[in-house]
Amino acid sequence: MREYKRQYILREHETLEGVELASASAEMLRREFSYALTLRPSVRGGWELKAGSHIGRIELKDASIRIQPKLPADIVWEWLARAYDIRSLRFYQDRSGFTEKPGDLEWLVKLFIAECRDIVRRGLCRGYVSRTEKLGGVRGQLAVPETLRLWSKQEYRFGCTYDEHTERVPENGAIYAALYDMERRSYHDASIRREIKELMRLFVAGRESEEQRGRPRSARERLVEVERIPITRLNRHYADALSLLRLYWRAAGLSMHAGHVYCESFVLDMNELFERYIARLLSEELRPHGIKVRIQTRHWLGEGGRLVVIPDILLQDTIGREIVLDTKYTERARGYAEHPHVYQMLAYMTARRADTGILLYASGPECVDRIRNTGQTIYRWSLGLDVPLAVSEHEQHTKRIIARILRLFY
Structure with a gap:
């Protein structure tokens, strides 16, 4: 007899009261997912759940919790497609089920299965x-x-x-390792596991490659392995599958066993996704103008290698001029609440001796701050995601952001 599980749905930053959870599930939620959800006793009885900036599905023994994005699904898809370089898979969006459940795992697995079939059709890498x-x-x-x-x-x-x-090469080993992990998960669509098993038989050389490498590897180690595989003319047809694997190991690595019940979760950090999307967008759009985009580089604010700061993005032109850019997946606040962002940017600019900084918010009003006695300027810009526009209109807005950056350099 199938065990009944309560279903709870909330959006980013939303609070849900009266949630019923067994003590073991509450403990697991606190231990494994405190970065995504805040759990505390509710004054109305039961538990109170408060979501942060993560979306996805969290499976517990007695409950399923779904955190939906506050943005339209097509915008989240655009971010994913650009951030993980899977724009060629746009035509799969509706067929994969992403539009209905962007925080679920199945759409990602379906896309990966389709790419694996294409690899088999074109020939396994040797x-x-x-x-x-x-x-x-x-x-x-x-x-x-x-x-x-x-x-x-x-x-x-x-x-x-x-x-x-x-065929016992790293590319096939990475594919087989992911298929093996995916086959152990549960899905609403019963055909998924059958297709995975069929692909595992076709990628059997990947299993042999894995066996040669010894001990099992964690999701973090898998992610590092995939990122180390170079794309060449010989394995270019693997590019989309490997891009999907980067996303899979990053977001689906948290998997737990609760007794005899296998529980899997898919949790995506929207802060990180926003940063990756902006970094990839800037890299593609500014490269033709001779502007380099450096991501997450370490710098020192204090002498002797002390007080490390890591800005999101550094923009550098051919003669050494720099702009520091920091992404904020939030609405720009007014008053004292926004001061920490400004002070953070000032630290970055001081470490880099930069005169210009950009705080790029997801939404909210814009302004310019000229810092007294320094000649430094901080621009607080917004992508305007609080305005309900079509994806194409938001794309036009991002192009205007690019044009503003170019004007700052030239």
Whole structure:
């Protein structure tokens, strides 16, 4: 008999009262998801949930919690598509189910399955892997010390080192590892697991590549491995699948077992997504003008390597002029509440000896602050996401932001 689970739905930064949770579920929520939700006893009985800037689905043994974005789904899709370079998958948006449930896991898995099918159709990637074996005849380079050792034990074989052209390459290993993880999860669409199992049989060389690498790896280690795979002309048809894997391991890494019930969650940090989207947008739009975009670089405000600061984005032109830009996935506040953002930007500008800084907010009014006795200027700009416009109109607004940045340089 299927166990009943209560369903709770709220939006970013929304508070929900009267939530019923078992003590074990409340403890798990506090322990594993305190970065996404605040949990405290409600004056009306039960629990009070307050969402932050994360969206997604959190599965507990007795409850399912869905946090929906405050933005329209098509804008969130545009951010994801640009931030993770999966814009070629735009035509899958409706068929994947993203529009209905952007904070769910299934749409991402469906997109990945479609890309894996395309890889199989175009041919699995192959490469040369160095192998060392004991063989009956010489192949490749003879390992003399190993051969003499074998013969001294009357084992008349040859130690050989050779390159094998094989499908056991990192690309296929990364695909198989993700399929293996996805197959262990549960889905509303029963056909997903069947398709995953079929693909695992086709990517069996990836399993062998994984087995050679030894111990199981965490989601963080998987993410690092995927990011280290270079895209070349030989594996270019893997590019979209690997981009999806970066998103998958970043957002779906939290998975837990609760007794015999397997629980999976998909939680996406909208602050990080907003920053990645802006960084990728600026990089693409400003590169033709000779402006470099540097992301999350470390700088020192104090002497001797003390007081480290890490601005979101540094913009540099060909003669060394710099603008410091910091993204804020929030509405620009008025009054004293906004002062910490200004002081933070001043620290960044001081560390870089920059005269210009930009605080880019998701929404809210704009203004310019000229700092006394310094010649420094901080621009507080907004993407205007609080105004209900079509995606194309928001894109035009971002292009105006780009034009403003170019005017600051030239």
